[in-house]
Amino acid sequence: MKDIIIVGAGLAGSVHAILMAKKGYNVKVFERRPDLRNVELKGGRSINLALSTRGLKALEPAGVKEEIESICIPMYGRKMHDIKGNLTFQSYGKEDEAINSVSRGDLNKRLLLNATEYKNVSFFFNHKCEDIDLKTNTAHFIDEHNNRVSHTADYIFGTDGAFSAVRLRMMKTDRFDFSQTYLGHGYKEILLPANEDGTHKLEKNALHIWPRGQYMLIALPNFDGSYTCTLFFPYEGEPSFNSLQTPEAVNDFFKSTFPDFYELMPDLADEYFKNPTASLVTVKCNPWNHGNKTLIMGDAAHAIVPFYGQGMNASFEDCSVFYEMLEANDDDMEKTIVEFAAKRKPDGDAIAQLALDNYIEMRDLVADESFLLRKKIENKIYEKHPEKWMPLYSQVTFSHIPYSVAYETGQKQKRIMDKIMSQPDIKEKWDSQEVEQQILNALDH
Numbered sequence: 001m002k003d004i005i006i007v008g009a010g011l012a013g014s015v016h017a018i019l020m021a022k023k024g025y026n027v028k029v030f031e032r033r034p035d036l037r038n039v040e041l042k043g044g045r046s047i048n049l050a051l052s053t054r055g056l057k058a059l060e061p062a063g064v065k066e067e068i069e070s071i072c073i074p075m076y077g078r079k080m081h082d083i084k085g086n087l088t089f090q091s092y093g094k095e096d097e098a099i100n101s102v103s104r105g106d107l108n109k110r111l112l113l114n115a116t117e118y119k120n121v122s123f124f125f126n127h128k129c130e131d132i133d134l135k136t137n138t139a140h141f142i143d144e145h146n147n148r149v150s151h152t153a154d155y156i157f158g159t160d161g162a163f164s165a166v167r168l169r170m171m172k173t174d175r176f177d178f179s180q181t182y183l184g185h186g187y188k189e190i191l192l193p194a195n196e197d198g199t200h201k202l203e204k205n206a207l208h209i210w211p212r213g214q215y216m217l218i219a220l221p222n223f224d225g226s227y228t229c230t231l232f233f234p235y236e237g238e239p240s241f242n243s244l245q246t247p248e249a250v251n252d253f254f255k256s257t258f259p260d261f262y263e264l265m266p267d268l269a270d271e272y273f274k275n276p277t278a279s280l281v282t283v284k285c286n287p288w289n290h291g292n293k294t295l296i297m298g299d300a301a302h303a304i305v306p307f308y309g310q311g312m313n314a315s316f317e318d319c320s321v322f323y324e325m326l327e328a329n330d331d332d333m334e335k336t337i338v339e340f341a342a343k344r345k346p347d348g349d350a351i352a353q354l355a356l357d358n359y360i361e362m363r364d365l366v367a368d369e370s371f372l373l374r375k376k377i378e379n380k381i382y383e384k385h386p387e388k389w390m391p392l393y394s395q396v397t398f399s400h401i402p403y404s405v406a407y408e409t410g411q412k413q414k415r416i417m418d419k420i421m422s423q424p425d426i427k428e429k430w431d432s433q434e435v436e437q438q439i440l441n442a443l444d445h
């Protein structure tokens, strides 16, 4: 059987390793960090992610779906906190539809342990990829002793994240397109601890949002009763990371802007200054393959901002789409590498744009009356005519509709709803047969 090198044992790399091992390839996985499998993850900081339908689907052929579900906390909707501390709830989808809060460390560790069970997978931790030779399909690494080591394989997969070394080499080839765009906003994580008895301080089965127009705070629950909260905030201006320089400034800002959160959060300023401020980047490139032997997947191919909770889901979906295509191509790896890169690229572009658009929705529109009415009308049409109208959020989060198709459908729905909402008496007649018919007619055109 042929040899595969996977560079990067993060989320996509671990799942891809399992799926390729299942196919019988000799898989060598190289990761620059130490071995996560032996690390005790209890206590300390916890970073969590929202895992949804697309991600879960990829975990199924990898045989880990049930195990991962057992470490997830379902979140059935958004719980919005206004400036006075009033709460409102918006379901994400139908009654039983939820996105799932999962610890990144625990998820990655379990995926690695599952991959370890395959005899044809070997791991090389503390191996940082420095470069690859695209002609000979050789990857060059620096190991933990600072030695240079090289490995050659039939195929190389780069799942080494947003600042991929594999992609860096591909960027030096002719006609390779690349763009990297940073938001003017960054983020900072803040851990809201559990109550003394280990219970959650906020409702557990929801994603909490404090939308404040130009910025927002969100919180996702952890199993130990804590919440990982993230402040998405401008770098510059007033207020901004730059303007909050002292503990007093931080306390004053949180007290006046997120008062109910401030009441719950001990040692806020310590936590605020202890944790780094990190940037948010969108990376696009084309093509994702080099010939029929090298391919980048996950963030290496399409790093996106986190506002749709889809970066990991898209990366996992890369793995399942690749696996399905390989099966459909009777295990013709070379054909699959080329086809996958062409097929999946428009989906990567679509989710990148959707994620950017969703920042405005999350930080601003979720608290807007007309936006809420729009959602109410859409949900009514979805309930009555599910075959004709699925809201964009549901298409992205609870379906396997390709992102590019969801994006186009979403654009059409937006045009229809803009027109519906522009009617001056829409507040009064939103629930009428007339409005329903207007939407159905517009869909037929």
Ligand SMILES: Cc1cc2nc3c(=O)[nH]c(=O)nc-3n(C[C@H](O)[C@H](O)[C@H](O)COP(=O)(O)OP(=O)(O)OC[C@H]3O[C@@H](n4cnc5c(N)ncnc54)[C@H](O)[C@@H]3O)c2cc1C
Binding pocket: 007, 008, 009, 010, 011, 012, 013, 030, 031, 032, 033, 048, 049, 050, 051, 127, 128, 129, 130, 159, 160, 161, 162, 163, 164, 165, 187, 230, 297, 298, 299, 300, 304, 306, 308, 309, 310, 311, 312, 313, 314, 315
């Ligand atoms: C604040 C924030 C919140 C997010 N929330 C969500 C969410 O709720 N839901 C969601 O779906 N997504 C979310 N994401 C996105 C998600 O984290 C990424 O899309 C996902 O981690 C991509 O997986 P990956 O395997 O491609 O890359 P990574 O998980 O980054 O893994 C890359 C791996 O490659 C290794 N590596 C890097 N360079 C080298 C090298 N030179 N040599 C060897 N190894 C190397 C790294 O150490 C790492 O282990 C969020 C992202 C951020 C920043």
